[in-house]
Amino acid sequence: MADEMILIRDAGHSYDGTRWQYRGLNLNVMPGEIVAILGPNGRGKSTLLRSIVGLNRPNQGTIRTNGLVGFVPQDFSAAFPYSVLDIVLMGRARHVGAFRSPGRRDSEIARGCLDALGLTQFSDRSFDSLSGGERQLVLIARALATEAPILLLDEPASALDLRNQDLVLGFIHQLGRAQGLTILFTTHQPNHALAAADRALLMNDGEHYQIGDLSEVLTESNLAALYHLPVSQVRYDHEDVELTTFAPTFRSQVERARSRRNTA
Amino acid sequence: MRWQGGEPLSLARSRLVIALLAVALVIVALASLGLGRYEIPPLKVLRILASGLGLPDPSLIEVERNVVFNVRLPRILVAIFAGAGLALCGAALQGVFRNPLVGPHIIGVSSGAAFGGTLAILFGASRSMLLLGAFAFGMLSLLMVYALHALVARRNMLALVLAGVIVGGFFGALVSLVQYLADTEEKLPRIVFWLLGSFATADYEKLALILGPILVGGILLLLLRWRINILSLGEDDAQALGISVAGTRWLILALISLIVSAQVAVSGVIGWVGLVVPHLARMMVGPDHRQLLPASALAGALYMLLIDDVARTATDSEIPLGILTALLGAPIFALVFFRSQRAGQNG
Numbered sequence: 001m002a003d004e005m006i007l008i009r010d011a012g013h014s015y016d017g018t019r020w021q022y023r024g025l026n027l028n029v030m031p032g033e034i035v036a037i038l039g040p041n042g043r044g045k046s047t048l049l050r051s052i053v054g055l056n057r058p059n060q061g062t063i064r065t066n067g068l069v070g071f072v073p074q075d076f077s078a079a080f081p082y083s084v085l086d087i088v089l090m091g092r093a094r095h096v097g098a099f100r101s102p103g104r105r106d107s108e109i110a111r112g113c114l115d116a117l118g119l120t121q122f123s124d125r126s127f128d129s130l131s132g133g134e135r136q137l138v139l140i141a142r143a144l145a146t147e148a149p150i151l152l153l154d155e156p157a158s159a160l161d162l163r164n165q166d167l168v169l170g171f172i173h174q175l176g177r178a179q180g181l182t183i184l185f186t187t188h189q190p191n192h193a194l195a196a197a198d199r200a201l202l203m204n205d206g207e208h209y210q211i212g213d214l215s216e217v218l219t220e221s222n223l224a225a226l227y228h229l230p231v232s233q234v235r236y237d238h239e240d241v242e243l244t245t246f247a248p249t250f251r252s253q254v255e256r257a258r259s260r261r262n263t264a
Numbered sequence: 265m266r267w268q269g270g271e272p273l274s275l276a277r278s279r280l281v282i283a284l285l286a287v288a289l290v291i292v293a294l295a296s297l298g299l300g301r302y303e304i305p306p307l308k309v310l311r312i313l314a315s316g317l318g319l320p321d322p323s324l325i326e327v328e329r330n331v332v333f334n335v336r337l338p339r340i341l342v343a344i345f346a347g348a349g350l351a352l353c354g355a356a357l358q359g360v361f362r363n364p365l366v367g368p369h370i371i372g373v374s375s376g377a378a379f380g381g382t383l384a385i386l387f388g389a390s391r392s393m394l395l396l397g398a399f400a401f402g403m404l405s406l407l408m409v410y411a412l413h414a415l416v417a418r419r420n421m422l423a424l425v426l427a428g429v430i431v432g433g434f435f436g437a438l439v440s441l442v443q444y445l446a447d448t449e450e451k452l453p454r455i456v457f458w459l460l461g462s463f464a465t466a467d468y469e470k471l472a473l474i475l476g477p478i479l480v481g482g483i484l485l486l487l488l489r490w491r492i493n494i495l496s497l498g499e500d501d502a503q504a505l506g507i508s509v510a511g512t513r514w515l516i517l518a519l520i521s522l523i524v525s526a527q528v529a530v531s532g533v534i535g536w537v538g539l540v541v542p543h544l545a546r547m548m549v550g551p552d553h554r555q556l557l558p559a560s561a562l563a564g565a566l567y568m569l570l571i572d573d574v575a576r577t578a579t580d581s582e583i584p585l586g587i588l589t590a591l592l593g594a595p596i597f598a599l600v601f602f603r604s605q606r607a608g609q610n611g
Binding site for chain 1: 491493500
């Protein structure tokens with residue numbers, strides 16, 4: 001019972017007291033587990049992450065975490081052109097007294113985190129001069145520098161090209177496996193869950209949830225109900241393994257295919 | 265508001281710049297001791313200072329000692345502390361508000377302090393009452409900003425700026441009212457000259473008043489300089505990193521009010537220094553507040569000292585500081601602005 005890293009009991013949050021971002025939510029996350037949170041826009045995914053970090057307080061129920069929480073925002077723009085190393089160093093804030101500046105050990109940890117994500121060559125560059133994918137990795141490095149056992153990532157791969165999605169998802173998976181971090185991330189892509197998560201939480205309409213192993217929760221019917229469009233599960237072979245992916249069916253694509261067929 | 269330019273610089277270079285600023289400040293301060301209607305050569309200034317430290321020098325005459333110790337030294341020290349304090353406040357505020365266009369006036373404290381001072385002049389109060397009035401109303405205006413801010417539901421940065429603008433505007437109107445009520449023969453000119461800012465009446469009493477608040481406020485702000493980096497990331501980000509955002513921000517605002525109130529009390533309202541100097545410092549040492557705050561303090565002291573040297577030596581009568589800082593500050597700010605925007609486009 002005391003082993004859960006994140007314990008959410010009947011929690012709910014509403015900004016105005018009438019419309020609930022999420023409500024009646026129960027979730028236990030064990031150490032080293034990676035959970036993907038899926039749901040349409042505006043159904044409380046980010047609000048839930050913010051509640052767990054402590055940026056808002058749930059209006060009902062409880063959310064408990066067993067240890068510090070590192071948070072990776074979707075993106076942010078620094079008001080001043082800080083260097084990448086300075087940004088990562090700020091992850092040390094909890095470990096440095098209010099009237100102090102970070103010391104040698106903090107710098108070593110920050111450099112180690114940059115190194116772990118292959119960012120060492122960027123350390124003196126301005127954060128703003130990096131690409132979206134590189135910035136995302138820097139923000140992950142900063143969250144690692146907090147030395148928190150729990151890591152929350154808000155749509156870490158949504159704004160990235162395929163190669164950078166691959167890179168970020170690979171790191172998420174590796175951080176869970178190799179470093180035993182407990183990780184929650186939100187995404188719009190069921191494939192991201194397949195690439196990095198152990199379990200998935202589907203947030204349907206603020207009060208209906210499905211939580212479980214990927215094979216249980218990520219089904220054609222669940223995803224079709226979640227996004228209100230047909231989703232097909234496709235199995236294919238890649239080298240020596242069989243993989244699964246989810247393909248959405250966009251209406252316009254169907255219409256165009258039909259009109260092509262009819263004119264032919 | 266994004267500010268281009270001031271790219272990250274190497275730590276070694278920033279430290280060198282800070283050391284050079286400190287050396288320049290000492291040299292300019294020594295030179296300023298010799299400057300004025302009664303000119304004293306630099307070497308003699310050094311001998312006079314040495315005599316003050318207990319090395320008797322029979323070749324010195326009492327007038328020279330008097331000019332250096334009782335007229336120029338307190339004035340120069342007040343200018344140094346006022347300039348350092350204002351620039352430090354500006355750099356800290358620009359970080360906390362994540363906005364390079366704010367200066368110490370944004371939280372309404374200088375207007376409040378100005379009202380306290382003009383009110384004291386209107387009632388013909390003593391000089392210590394003027395100092396006390398300016399200081400008290402400066403701190404009162406921060407309390408009013410705090411109270412206004414506490415009344416609104418969404419306590420964010422914008423609400424804080426608006427509260428500052430409201431309080432500043434209110435006290436600005438009261439200052440105008442006092443000027444309107446003041447008799448035009450004697451009190452109105454005094455009020456106008458005091459508001460324009462000057463170190464002409466600086467003495468050890470004023471130095472004593474400004475020293476405590478600026479040392480306490482300044483040292484604490486310098487110690488908080490890395491926290492300002494984190495606050496400058498924005499409210500949510502700083503809080504997610506584990507910082508008590510509201511507490512740290514109000515502590516910084518209180519320290520700034522302490523410094524600005526003390527400065528206005530002894531030398532009137534001096535605009536532009538807190539806005540312009542942090543930009544110059546950012547060009548020299550980069551955006552990291554760990555280097556920016558000490559560099560701003562030194563550059564502010566240097567800037568203020570040079571302006572005061574011009575104010576007291578350029579013409580036979582003193583030029584009010586507020587006029588000089590604005591006359592000089594506006595074009596410098598324009599230059600910094602154009603330079604940084606161009607740098608942003610190229611980079």
